[in-house]
Amino acid sequence: MSSAEAVAVQEVTSKVTYRFNDGVEFEAISGEGDTLLDVARNNEVPIVHQCLTGSCASCICRVDTGDVSMDSDRVMSLLPSEAREGFRLTCTAYADTDCVVDLDYPSTFSEDHAASQSVITIEELEWVNHNTVRITAELDEDAEMENFEAGQYVQLKVPGTEEWRSYSMSSTVRDLPELTFYIRVLDDGVMSNYLRDRAAVGDTLEIDGPYGVFYLREEKVPQIMIAGGTGLAPMMSMIDTLRLSNFRRKPVILAFGCSFEKDLFAQDELELRGNWMRNLDVRTCVSRPEGDWDGLTMRAQYSITKDDITEDTIAYLCGPPAMNEAAREHLEELGVKGENIHVELFDTAHA
Ligand SMILES: Cc1cc2nc3c(=O)[nH]c(=O)nc-3n(C[C@H](O)[C@H](O)[C@H](O)COP(=O)(O)OP(=O)(O)OC[C@H]3O[C@@H](n4cnc5c(N)ncnc54)[C@H](O)[C@@H]3O)c2cc1C
Structure with missing residues (x-):
């Protein structure tokens, strides 16, 4: 590579500092076209993520310094007010300059809450109003879900399809092996159609999780x-x-x-x-x-x-x-x- 080319390559790279709320920091270099999540994953920075498409908001960060642009067509889960305040979804964000971004969870969070795959069996399926179903299900005995935080979600595979959908537990780890969900049944939709037309007690669904950083934080505050x-x-x-x-x-x-x-x-x-x-x-x-x-x-x-x-x-x-x-x-x-x-x-x- 000529020295002119080397300079050109250097010009499109930025240093990204990932700062977790336990004070642990990671630094990595972003190449042209890399999202902040690409950079993190290439450098083993433990950012929580799941969908990779801007839909689940698990990979949210907040920009402290520097310019971080975003692919605004793909930030479905970020509010305009959050974007204005410097929040970004790392899977759709790009370091335009050297930057420091904050992750509002400890650097050990993704390891401590690693997702695993298992199955659940529906034990109860109750319509709690005209368009909402409460599902109580039992998790397979070999499953490892004791690590979920109140507020997190899992992915469930819709029986008879290859489609996965996300649902938040309304139950707690203390209720395991039982898991409870409240699901709104839409007029049309893959999971909605299954719940309305085919779901029955005894059905088994594949489950993958837990996911997300929407979880109960400090308990001793209002x-x-x-x-x-x-x-x-x-x-x-x-x-x-x-x-x-x-x-x-x-x-x-x-x-x-x-x-x-x-x-x-x-x-x-x-x-x-x-x-x-x-x-x-x-x-x-x-x-x-x-x-x-x-x-x-x-x-x-x-x-x-x-x-x-x-x-x-x-x-x-x-x-x-x-x-x-x-x-x-x-x-x-x-x-x-x-x-x-x-x-x-x-x-x-x-x-
Ligand atoms: C983190 C997270 C947690 C969630 N937790 C819950 C929860 O606890 N409870 C809950 O009720 N929901 C929850 N959701 C929403 C849930 O994941 C599903 O999106 C919802 O249940 C709809 O799924 P569905 O398969 O029935 O509909 P889908 O098949 O996903 O369809 C959704 C809508 O899009 C329309 N649609 C589908 N395909 C097309 C297309 N090609 N073109 C145009 N329109 C189309 C459908 O008609 C329907 O109105 C959560 C979502 C996320 C991201």
């Missing part, structure tokens, strides 16, 4: 959870984890919202948890009530007010994109720090 529809699933797992840990002094607020009253579900389960946990405040909201609804009439995020926020509040959002975006904006206006807001989007693209 928690705010805002859930839309089946976005309630990961929150149920987090609430039960908080309930089972012996630390119950800080307030936990769950704002659960649906458009119509008929879309609500799990009301008994939430009431039970409200009775068990004195620090849990459940605010169930309906935004377009019909008939004699006498509960909160608003979008769930607006049931959270300034009085609910403290300096160390951590918030979790899981719902449709518009809810996540509005909730994030609302919480930041109330004073929740951007880095303390964790978002999961149930993107219906094939994550």
Whole structure:
């Protein structure tokens, strides 16, 4: 290679520093066309990732210094407000200059939560409203899933197809070998059609996981959870984890919202948890009530007010994109720090 060519190659490389929240840093050189995730994987930097297509948001990072562009056609799971605040999905992001990016989990997280493959057998399949199914399934006895965190998800293979879909556990590790899911059944969709037309108790499904970095963080701070529809699933797992840990002094607020009253579900389960946990405040909201609804009439995020926020509040959002975006904006206006807001989007693209 001539020296002119060597200079040209050098000009398209950037140094990427990956900084994990336990203080561990990795440095690697990015070549032209490499995503931040390519660079990490080529250099054994332990970034959590799963879909590689911008759909699951597992590989999220936040840019501290430098310029990091993104392939905006492929960032389905990043909110516009997150992008403005410097969040990037490493599978669709490119280092334009030397940069430092933060990963909000320890450098040991991906090893400690490594995915494994197994099967589950459906034990119960209950329609909890007109379009939502609650599945209780038993995990194969050889499976290794004791490592999942409340809030994480798994991939399930739709029986009779080669298609995989992502679902968050609503149960906790303490419930193993049982796993519970709340799944919205769409008018048309591979998993939805299976659940509506063919699913039965005794069916087995392949499972792969756990995945994701949407998980219960610090337990000893006030928690705010805002859930839309089946976005309630990961929150149920987090609430039960908080309930089972012996630390119950800080307030936990769950704002659960649906458009119509008929879309609500799990009301008994939430009431039970409200009775068990004195620090849990459940605010169930309906935004377009019909008939004699006498509960909160608003979008769930607006049931959270300034009085609910403290300096160390951590918030979790899981719902449709518009809810996540509005909730994030609302919480930041109330004073929740951007880095303390964790978002999961149930993107219906094939994550
Ligand atoms: C991290 C994560 C966690 C999740 N957790 C949950 C959960 O706990 N509960 C839950 O209910 N959901 C969850 N989801 C969503 C879930 O993974 C599925 O996307 C959802 O269940 C729809 O799957 P499906 O197979 O029924 O529909 P799909 O077959 O994926 O179809 C989805 C929609 O796209 C349309 N569509 C399909 N193919 C095409 C096409 N070629 N052109 C145009 N339109 C098309 C369908 O008509 C349908 O309306 C999660 C998603 C992610 C990313």
